[in-house]
Amino acid sequence: xxxxxxxxxxxxxxxxxxxxxxxxxxxxxxxxxxxxxxxxxxxxxxxxxxxxxxxxxxxxxxxxxxxxxxxxxxxxxxxxxxx
Amino acid sequence: xxxxxxxxxxxxxxxxxxxxxxxxxxxxxxxxxxxxxxxxxxxxxxxxxxxxxxxxxxxxxxxxxxxxxxxxxxxxxxxxxxxxxxxxxxxxxxxxxxxxxxxxxxxxxxxxxxxxxxxxxxxxxxxxxxxxxxxxxxxxxxxxxxxxxxxxxxxxxxxxxxxxxxxxxxxxxxxxxxxxxxxxxxxxxxxxxxxxxxxxxxxxxxxxxxxxxxxxxxxxxxxxxxxxxxxxxxxxxxxxxxxxxxxxxxxxxxxxxxxxxxxxxxxxxxxxxxxxxxxxxxxxxxxxxxxx
Numbered sequence: 001x002x003x004x005x006x007x008x009x010x011x012x013x014x015x016x017x018x019x020x021x022x023x024x025x026x027x028x029x030x031x032x033x034x035x036x037x038x039x040x041x042x043x044x045x046x047x048x049x050x051x052x053x054x055x056x057x058x059x060x061x062x063x064x065x066x067x068x069x070x071x072x073x074x075x076x077x078x079x080x081x082x083x
Numbered sequence: 084x085x086x087x088x089x090x091x092x093x094x095x096x097x098x099x100x101x102x103x104x105x106x107x108x109x110x111x112x113x114x115x116x117x118x119x120x121x122x123x124x125x126x127x128x129x130x131x132x133x134x135x136x137x138x139x140x141x142x143x144x145x146x147x148x149x150x151x152x153x154x155x156x157x158x159x160x161x162x163x164x165x166x167x168x169x170x171x172x173x174x175x176x177x178x179x180x181x182x183x184x185x186x187x188x189x190x191x192x193x194x195x196x197x198x199x200x201x202x203x204x205x206x207x208x209x210x211x212x213x214x215x216x217x218x219x220x221x222x223x224x225x226x227x228x229x230x231x232x233x234x235x236x237x238x239x240x241x242x243x244x245x246x247x248x249x250x251x252x253x254x255x256x257x258x259x260x261x262x263x264x265x266x267x268x269x270x271x272x273x274x275x276x277x278x279x280x281x282x283x284x285x286x287x288x289x290x291x292x293x294x295x296x297x298x299x300x301x302x303x304x305x306x307x308x309x310x311x312x313x314x315x316x317x318x319x320x321x322x323x324x325x326x327x328x329x330x331x332x333x334x335x336x337x338x339x340x341x342x343x344x345x346x347x348x349x350x351x352x353x354x355x356x357x358x359x360x361x362x363x364x365x366x367x368x369x370x371x372x373x374x375x
Contacts, residue, residue, distance in 0.1 A: 011302075012260070012292075012293075012299070013271055019117075019118040020118075021118040022118060043299065044200050044302075045200050045201075045204040046199040046200045048203070049209075050119070050203075053122050053211055057212075072299060072300070
């Protein structure tokens, strides 16, 4: 698995004109191959749920792998769904 | 929480119990609905857009009382409606809206503790997509406008500094991140339009980052005793007037809410011009570093 981008987004410092979700979406749009993924550390359940709905609603061929927590941040990987 | 605090903060169970209550309107207040309400929202909630609905369309200010009345009526809100606010970005803009509702004299307005974060964590029912429910038009009249006890203007803060009142009769509370306070950054790099000419803090201001007041996992307010201890140990005492500020006002409103409505401080105002104003004014005094 090749992680093509890593993001860490902290809700205590995110506000204003650039949404964390937009940053996440920009990153996952770069996933092109089955062995590519984006690793994200985030600390807001809202963003995780929103991301799940976005993938569903837009029928994106991506899946979310939840890998517990790291330093109180939720650790997730977004991967191409090649099954 | 005490009875007074329960009158301004509700939990998820309370909202679930009142989803069909015609006297209650659940309102999501978003800075960016496209990454919040339009993806998912609490069933039955209406949307208020921070920038488009509450901000003045031309100048840096809020909509006036007449436009506020029209907005409330369009959302099915009347003067006697219990309004419950929640929203994106840690409930910041929901609490900022609470501040505006109070300045416009709405009696019963409350905040959903934990907002979208806790609702999502608890896996509670949601509706997807931007479709907003329609309610019968409300009947709304702004009976009083009270900016005086809610808002501090630039010139008032400047006057308090020049008269030597800061630290004596007034406490300025800077609720931004430590890096913004010291002047290491003016705004996080991804927010190009919120950068200022200079970085630092208002001389005499105490640093009390807003996030200290919430549980980092759920976004809920910390228990009252813990809040009290944190605030007092930062030197924020209720025998003085308190003025909170941040960069554009939303985090300052959050701490204002904690001090005024959860801890019962008698005199707390928001300097909503905040650093986006102060850091751009020619000649305004600025202090860099970690000391007030």
